[in-house]
Amino acid sequence: MAIFQHAFAAGLAAAVATFATPAFAAAEVEPTKIAVFEFELKDTSAGGGVIAADAIDTENLEKSTDEARRVLAESGRYSVVDTSSVAGEVSSAGGIQACNGCDAPLATRLGADQSMVGVITRVSRTEFTLQILIREAETGEVVFSDFSGLMLGANYAWPRIAKRLVSNSLQPEQSAQ
Numbered sequence: 001m002a003i004f005q006h007a008f009a010a011g012l013a014a015a016v017a018t019f020a021t022p023a024f025a026a027a028e029v030e031p032t033k034i035a036v037f038e039f040e041l042k043d044t045s046a047g048g049g050v051i052a053a054d055a056i057d058t059e060n061l062e063k064s065t066d067e068a069r070r071v072l073a074e075s076g077r078y079s080v081v082d083t084s085s086v087a088g089e090v091s092s093a094g095g096i097q098a099c100n101g102c103d104a105p106l107a108t109r110l111g112a113d114q115s116m117v118g119v120i121t122r123v124s125r126t127e128f129t130l131q132i133l134i135r136e137a138e139t140g141e142v143v144f145s146d147f148s149g150l151m152l153g154a155n156y157a158w159p160r161i162a163k164r165l166v167s168n169s170l171q172p173e174q175s176a177q
Contacts, residue, residue: 031079032114034072035107039065039118040096045125060155064162071166081112107137126154130161144169
């Protein structure tokens with residue numbers, strides 16, 4: 001008899017769960033189109049004016065950007081827009097750090113709703129910070145800003161921190177800062 005009672009209870013629970021759901025399904029929200037521009041390095045270390053960025057720095061900046069794009073795309077909340085067609089314009093403007101918010105109008109031209117930029121600041125060869133900004137493409141308004149704080153690790157650690165910072169930015173309780 002106990003088997004029948006358990007079966008009945010399980011069936012009843014399934015029926016309640018089925019009928020307790022809303023009669024309408026939530027409308028699927030279309031992912032936000034975001035243009036993620038190549039992360040840049042700002043070297044403020046003692047050797048910054050003497051030792052130029054090298055191939056390993058460049059590789060880790062690319063990995064950091066790729067990691068940010070991957071996390072955003074995998075979230076389902078964002079559709080990442082290719083920025084390679086405007087990379088020359090960013091470079092000719094002196095880079096993201098010098099172009100005074102050029103990422104927003106460029107993102108608009110690319111059909112994106114938002115833009116993301118990231119700047120890794122090297123404090124020493126084993127300390128750095130990462131700042132990311134997300135802007136509304138149409139207005140240029142910063143809708144999200146996050147900062148890693150001082151991190152330990154050489155350039156090989158940049159992609160890991162980019163992943164963590166971008167993942168944290170996807171948390172629903174995060175608001176524009």
